[in-house]
Amino acid sequence: MLDIKWIRDNPAKLDEALEKRGAPPAAMDIIKLDERRRDHLKILQDLQNRRNDASKAIGKAKGSGDNEQAEALIEEVGKIKAEIQDGEETERRIDADLQDVLARIPNVPLDDVPTGADEADNVEIRKVGERPRLNSAKEHFELGEALGMMEFEQAAKISGARFTILKGPLARLERALGQFMLDLHTGEHGYEETAVPLLVRDEALFGTNQLPKFAEDLFQTTEGRWMIPTAEVPLTNLVRERTLDAAELPIRVTALTPCFRSEAGAAGRDQRGMLRQHQFYKVELVSITDADSSIAEHERMTACAEEVLKRLGLAYRVVTLCTGDMGFGARKTYDIEVWLPGQGTYREISSCSVCGDFQARRMNARYKVAGEKAQRFVHTLNGSGVALGRALIAVMENYQNADGSITVPEVLRPYMGGLETITAA
Template identity: 70%
Template sequence: MLDIKWIRENPQGLEQALIKRGAQADEASSLVQSVLEADEARRSHLTKLQEAQSRQKTISKEIGQAMGAGDKEKAEALKAEVGELKRFVQEGEAAERDLDANLLNILAGIPNVPLEDVPVGADENDNVELRRFGEPREMDGAKEHYELGEALGMMDFERAARLSGARFTVLSGPLARLERALGQFMLDLHTQEHGYTEVQPPLLVRDDALFGTGQLPKFSEDLFKAGDHHWLIPTAEVPLTNLVREEILEKEKLPLRFTALTPCFRSEAGSAGRDTRGMLRQHQFYKVELVSITDADSAIAEHERMTECAETVLKKLELPFRTMTLCTGDMGFGARKTYDIEVWLPGQNAYREISSCSVCGDFQGRRMNARHRASGEKQTQFVHTLNGSGTALGRALIAVMENYQNADGSITVPTALRPYMGGVEKIGG
């Protein structure tokens, strides 16, 4: 959530940021105007409320003086005024809550402001390539992962559909073990070499946790609800980032770095007809998440570091990839800048996203009321947050299967995963 004081002082800056993100000029202007009007209504009301409360205190003294002077008529008139002020204050406090809620509701729907160096563009076609690693292997007739998996008898979409419907998969045998090996490998890498603390968080979270990271209220259709006030997590970013909600952290102990391997649940509401075959876009998938909690001075460097940690996963697996800087129109709601890492899939003859690493500024910190304070200081600042995939297991499995496929339909196990596979070097064949 953006700072209302910043919006008040930079209305044109917000308007331009919204236009960069794809809003029409009149739409952006209208939104900025609505938040300014809501802010002014709230501030004006607060001023009247404070004046009434101040007048109450003054009259209380005047009543005492009037009584002491024997002026009963004046005292009674002042008491009547106090009664009217008391009613106004009581009603005014209820109105204040309504005005607060209205302003919060508007602010909650405004996306984050992109950093100055983010390329301006409309969609993924305007993203900018930053770097590449590895060269795609020459293959004749490369198969897609679902062709390989079904031929091996270890990837079953029909049984999954009977169990749960579309966009689910049943893995079995060595392929199931290979996905588990990927998760173990990633966790070990991030905890032992990259300094992240492993966390096993809840998979159900409350409304306020999803509000804190920005999924609610705007993106409720992308989530699975489980009860009146609980939701299945769409990513471990939600519980990991909210570990610090409503806390004041010691600045000297930042950054905090968390990682978790969890299932993720997404309705894929806006993806009808996209990637309907195979495991690329599922309602349930596993992912290793990376989250950093830091301050304003360290956030940009931490973003580069986090992206490098995610890239290292693919380097160790010897998978070709490219890193893209997302344009303003393709970034997520809460991000100020995002790098997408896209792994090469020979079956599709294309690079596909396997990790997104975003720096969010204090956007989530403000929504969570998570702050930090330097030793010896009274003033607090909102934390800055970052999140990234380190990486998505299902897509990593797809990438390994397609890049390490052999002509006979078998799959060579990458060297980095063999210790997690009991020394197995090949699946099938």
């Protein structure tokens, strides 16, 4: 959420940022609503002053024996109290309207984010690794079904479309990828492994800006809790409604969790295979920093995610998302796209974003600097470190052999009981 004071002071900058994101201007409507709130607060303050003055006058009137004047003042105080109660209800409605409007305004992109409408305007920063030379590359679902270790029809009978059943060594390979990533991020990158709830309340999703705008992308239980779309939600909310000491920062946490997404806007996209699923596993990275460190932390986090692909020997590229393709709460986002020989293209496997204090304002997460009276909002960052399903796809397609078997990357073999090649049973 943006700071209303910043919006008042910088209306043109907000509208310029919204235009870059392909959204209509909103600054003047927000400022008018805020002025209405401020004017109403002034009316309430005047009423409270009148009530206080009249209350004091009652005592004086009684002290002087002027009972008629005292009764008139008591009646006046009663009327003022009723006006204040009505005014406070109006204040709550105005506040709710203002908060709702602010909650739907996206974050302001950093100055170096490229302006564009969609993914076609994203800017490639670098390519890393050599793409394998394969005479006839198959897609992951062809490989998995031929091995007898990947089932889509049976998954559909159980749960519907966009679910997959993995069996045998392929199921273990996915598990191995998760264990490898956690060991790397905790052992070498300084993240603390954290086990988090998979069901969260409205407030948690509001804090990480999935609510109210993106409710249709989520699954909700009958009792009102939500299944997490990513571990970013519980991990970032670890600092909600807290005031930290600056010396505690940065906080770096990671979790391997299932993630649940409705894929409401993905009709007709990636229907074959397991590229776009309602349920998938992901290792998430979250950092909580001070205001001065978040940009450098963004580069660090991206490097941590890249290291996963380097250790797996997978070719990839890093792109900066343009303003029109960037997430709602991000100020800047790097996407890491892994090479998939079966599709003959790069596909996103990680997205690393710096959010500034946007989420912290929604969570009321602050920190204090020694010697300073005022508190500051923390800065939050999140990134995939990385998505297991897509990493599994990438390993299968890049390490496929002509006979349909899959070579296990060397770094994963300790997690696979020393298995070097996955073959049909």
